[in-house]
Amino acid sequence: MNRLLPLIQNETLKIWKKKRFFVIVLVLLTLIPIFTYAQLRITETNKKNFKDWRNQLVQQISEYQNTLSSDRIPDEWKRSRQIAVQQLQYYLDHDVNPNSPDGVTFTRIFLSNAVTLFFPLLVLALASDLVSGERTSGTIKMLLTRPVRRWKILFSKLVALSLYVSLTVVVSAVLCYLISGALLGYNGWGMPVFTGFFINGSSVESGLVHAIPQWLYLLMEAGLIWVSAMTVALLALMVSVLVRSTAGSIVTMMAAVISGTILSSMASSWHSAKFIFSVNLQLTDYLAGSPPPITGMSLGFSLVILACWGIISLVVSFSVFTRQDILN
Amino acid sequence: MQYERQEAGQSAHQDVVLFVRNIKKQISGKTIINDITFEVRAGEIFGFLGPNGAGKTTTIRMLVDLIKPSSGEILICGEDIGRHPEAALRHVGCIVENPEAYSYLTGWENLEHFARMQRGIDNARIREVAAIVGLDARIHDKVRTYSLGMRQRLGIAQALLGQPKLLILDEPTNGLDPKGIKELREFVRMLADQGMSLFISSHLLSEIQMMCDRVAIISRGKVLAVGTVDELIHGADNYVVWQFEQPEAGRRLLAGEGDVELVLEHEHRIDESLLAGMKEALITAMNPDRISALVEKAVRAGIGIVSVHSIAPTLEQLFLRMTEGESIE
Numbered sequence: 001m002n003r004l005l006p007l008i009q010n011e012t013l014k015i016w017k018k019k020r021f022f023v024i025v026l027v028l029l030t031l032i033p034i035f036t037y038a039q040l041r042i043t044e045t046n047k048k049n050f051k052d053w054r055n056q057l058v059q060q061i062s063e064y065q066n067t068l069s070s071d072r073i074p075d076e077w078k079r080s081r082q083i084a085v086q087q088l089q090y091y092l093d094h095d096v097n098p099n100s101p102d103g104v105t106f107t108r109i110f111l112s113n114a115v116t117l118f119f120p121l122l123v124l125a126l127a128s129d130l131v132s133g134e135r136t137s138g139t140i141k142m143l144l145t146r147p148v149r150r151w152k153i154l155f156s157k158l159v160a161l162s163l164y165v166s167l168t169v170v171v172s173a174v175l176c177y178l179i180s181g182a183l184l185g186y187n188g189w190g191m192p193v194f195t196g197f198f199i200n201g202s203s204v205e206s207g208l209v210h211a212i213p214q215w216l217y218l219l220m221e222a223g224l225i226w227v228s229a230m231t232v233a234l235l236a237l238m239v240s241v242l243v244r245s246t247a248g249s250i251v252t253m254m255a256a257v258i259s260g261t262i263l264s265s266m267a268s269s270w271h272s273a274k275f276i277f278s279v280n281l282q283l284t285d286y287l288a289g290s291p292p293p294i295t296g297m298s299l300g301f302s303l304v305i306l307a308c309w310g311i312i313s314l315v316v317s318f319s320v321f322t323r324q325d326i327l328n
Numbered sequence: 329m330q331y332e333r334q335e336a337g338q339s340a341h342q343d344v345v346l347f348v349r350n351i352k353k354q355i356s357g358k359t360i361i362n363d364i365t366f367e368v369r370a371g372e373i374f375g376f377l378g379p380n381g382a383g384k385t386t387t388i389r390m391l392v393d394l395i396k397p398s399s400g401e402i403l404i405c406g407e408d409i410g411r412h413p414e415a416a417l418r419h420v421g422c423i424v425e426n427p428e429a430y431s432y433l434t435g436w437e438n439l440e441h442f443a444r445m446q447r448g449i450d451n452a453r454i455r456e457v458a459a460i461v462g463l464d465a466r467i468h469d470k471v472r473t474y475s476l477g478m479r480q481r482l483g484i485a486q487a488l489l490g491q492p493k494l495l496i497l498d499e500p501t502n503g504l505d506p507k508g509i510k511e512l513r514e515f516v517r518m519l520a521d522q523g524m525s526l527f528i529s530s531h532l533l534s535e536i537q538m539m540c541d542r543v544a545i546i547s548r549g550k551v552l553a554v555g556t557v558d559e560l561i562h563g564a565d566n567y568v569v570w571q572f573e574q575p576e577a578g579r580r581l582l583a584g585e586g587d588v589e590l591v592l593e594h595e596h597r598i599d600e601s602l603l604a605g606m607k608e609a610l611i612t613a614m615n616p617d618r619i620s621a622l623v624e625k626a627v628r629a630g631i632g633i634v635s636v637h638s639i640a641p642t643l644e645q646l647f648l649r650m651t652e653g654e655s656i657e
Contacts, residue, residue, distance in 0.1 A: 014430065
C-alpha cells in the first residue's frame with residue numbers, strides 16, 4: 001500500500017492539472033443558475049394561478065385522469081400516468097407538497113433528472129482519456145517502463161477516478177443547493193418525502209410507503225447516483241484501455257449511454273433490453289416510485305446488473321492492460 | 329536480502345548489463361523479429377544499427393517490457409524482464425522513440441511524477457539531474473513551452489533519475505541540429521565514463537560510428553554482425569580516389585597494376601557528396617600504403633596528378649555490403 005500511495009498521488013495530480021475538474025465545476029456553475037431561474041419562473045406562475053399548492057395538485061390529477069380516457073394515448077403512458085395519479089393523491093391525502101419551492105427540493109429533483117445523461121457526461125470528461133490519453137501523447141511508454149507493475153498503474157488510475165467521481169457527485173449537490181437556495185430559499189431539509197411505493201402492474205401499493213425527511217432522501221439519492229456514475233466510470237475506463245484514441249473512446253461511451261436513454265423510453269416490450277447497463281442507470285426512480293422502463297425491473301435487479309457490468313469492465317480492463325503490447 | 333540475490337545474479341553474467349538471447353516476435357502472424365542475440369557490457373556504448381523497419385524499435389520495446397517477446401530471453405543485470413519486470417526495470421532508464429512528457433505539467437512536476445514511481449529519489453536528485461542536462465533554468469516552466477531539444481533533455485533527465493546501470497536511447501539524434509548532436513555525443517561519452525552502459529539505436533550509421541564502442545547491425549529482424557567498429561570496418565573495401573591531368577593515361581597506368589582494382593561508377597559505395605566537384609575521378613579499391621609508389625610512377629611517366637584521396641571506409645559501406653541485394657519492402 002505504501003508503494004501505491006505515490007502512484008495514486010500521481011494520477012490524482014494529473015487529472016487535476018489537466019483541469020478536467022475545473023471544467024466540470026464550470027459546467028455546473030453555468031447550468032444550475034439556468035435551471036434555477038426556470039424553476040423560479042414556474043413557481044411564480046403557479047403562485048399567480050393557484051392560491052394554494054393543493055389546488056394545483058388537484059388540477060394536475062384531473063388533467064392526468066382526462067388523458068387516461070383518451071384512446072390515442074399508448075398503454076405505456078397510461079400506466080405511468082395512473083401510477084403518477086395515485087402518488088399525487090397520496091401526497092394530497094397526507095397534506096405534503098411534493099414540489100415545494102425550496103433549495104433542497106430543487107436539488108433533489110435536479111439530481112434525479114441528471115442521473116441518466118448529465119452525470120455520465122461529466123464522468124466521461126474525467127474517465128475517457130485516462131489510458132487512451134497516455135497512449136495518444138506517448139507518455140504511456142514512460143509510465144510502463146518504470147519499475148512498477150502494470151496492474152498497480154491501472155489500479156492507481158482507478159482509485160483517482162473513483163475519488164473524482166465521488167467528488168463530482170458531492171460538488172454537484174452542494175453547488176445545486178447553494179445556487180438554487182439563493183433564489184428559492186435554503187430550507188426544506190426536514191420536509192417529508194414519501195418513498196417505498198411498490199409498483200404492481202398499473203397500480204401502486206402504498207402498504208410500504210413511509211415518509212422520510214428530505215435530507216435523508218437526498219443522501220440516499222446521492223448514494224444511488226454514485227453507484228450509477230461509478231458504473232459508467234468503470235465502463236469508460238475499459239473503453240479507454242481498449243480504444244486507442246480519446247475521441248473514439250468518448251464517442252463509444254456517449255453512444256452507449258444515449259442509446260440506453262432512448263431504449264428506456266421505447267423498449268418496454270423488448271424484455272431482454274433490461275440487461276443493458278444504460279437502461280438501468282436511473283436508479284433514483286426506484287426511490288421516487290416512478291414505474292421502471294421495463295416491467296420486472298427493480299432496485300435490486302438494477303444494482304445487480306450494474307454490478308455485473310462494473311465487474312466485467314474491471315476484469316477486461318486489468319487483463320488487457322497488463323498483457324497488451326504497446327506498439328504505438 | 330535482495331541485495332545478495334542481485335549480487336549472485338550479476339556474478340553469473342560477469343559484467344554483462346544487458347543480455348539478449350534468441351528473441352523472436354510475431355505480431356498477427358508476421359514475424360517482425362527473427363532471432364536477435366547480443367549482449368551489452370558494463371560501461372560500454374553499444375550501437376544498434378539498422379534501416380527503418382528493421383525491427384530496432386520493436387526490439388527496444390521488448391527490452392523495456394512494452395512488448396512481450398514470443399520466445400527468447402532478456403536479462404537486465406541478471407533479472408529476467410518477463411518474470412521480474414519490477415526488478416529488471418529498476419536498472420534501466422530509457423527513451424523509446426520521441427521523448428514524451430506531460431505537456432500540462434512543468435518539467436519539475438514531470439520529474440517528480442516519475443520519481444514517485446521509484447524508491448529513494450528525493451528532491452536533491454531531481455535538482456541534480458535537471459542540472460546534469462542543463463535544464464535547471466527552465467525546469468519550472470510548463471513542458472508545453474519547451475523546444476524539441478529541451479524535451480529531449482527532459483527525457484534524458486527522467487531516464488537518469490533512478491541512477492540506472494543501462495540507459496536506452498532510441499534514435500536520440502532525431503530532430504537535433506549538428507550542435508545538439510555534438511553535445512549529445514559528449515554527454516553520452518561522459519555517462520559511459522562514469523560506468524553507465526548505453527544502448528543507442530540509429531539508422532544514421534555515421535553518428536553511431538563516432539559514438540559507439542561496439543555495434544550490432546540488424547536488418548529484417550535479424551542480427552547481421554556484432555563487433556567493435558574497427559573489427560567491422562576491417563572487412564570493408566578501402567577506396568582511393570584519383571584525379572589525373574590526363575585521365576585516360578592515368579586509367580591505363582592504374583589498370584596495369586595488379587593489386588589495384590578499378591571500380592566502376594555505379595559499383596562503389598562512397599557517399600555521393602564526397603565525389604561532388606571531382607571531375608573524372610577514378611575510383612580504386614586498393615591498399616592505401618601503395619599510394620606514394622604509384623604517385624612516383626605516374627610522375628615519372630609524365631602524368632600530372634590533381635589529387636589523391638584515401639577514403640576511410642564507413643559503416644554505411646559495410647552495411648550496404650552486408651544487406652546487399654535486399655529490397656526495401
